[in-house]
Amino acid sequence: MKLKVVWLKVRDYVCYDLKEIAFPSSLPDPPHIKKRRKLTWKERYYVLKEASRLYAASWVRDIGPDLRPNDYKKNEESDEKSKGVNSSSKGKEPSTLEDLAVAARGGVETLKPALQRVYMTRASAYRDALKSFIQGYQEGIHQVMEKNKKEEDSKSQHERTSAKS
Secondary structure, eight states: HHHHHHHHHHHHHHIHHHHHHSSSSOOOOTTTOOOOOOOHHHHHHHHHHHHHEEEHTTSSOOTTTTTHHHHHHHHHHHHHHHHTOOOTTSSOOOOHHHHHHHHHHOOOHHHHHHHHOOOOOOOOHHHHHHHHHHHHHHHHHHHHHHHHHHHHHHHHHHHHHHOOO
């Protein structure tokens, strides 16, 4: 009888406890979370195909419509609305993120000046914001001081007229 009890305990340990120790199960999802359906093999193939296409397009230096087709669709729609205006994507200045991405691909020599430009731009923006804040703060202090001065003058005039009566 003892052997059977020991065998059951060892079997339970190996089947349940050891499995939980080696491969712990995650916590269950909260009740408000709806589970997504599993993808079919066709959908999985499509996702893999699209992800690999985007990954391959990201290695090209010229980030074009292959990498961000939605952005180019928006540009084309805005161009169609403003038919008379000549606005081309070539005339635009690249964004900071695109500039850093190109510089990062070029190596440390090109990345360092790009990062310095970003830091200097942010520092100047911070300095300008700080100056405008200080100026506004000083104007607010002057307004409060003038208001207090006017109130004191009106009180002193009121006291003088009441003292004469």
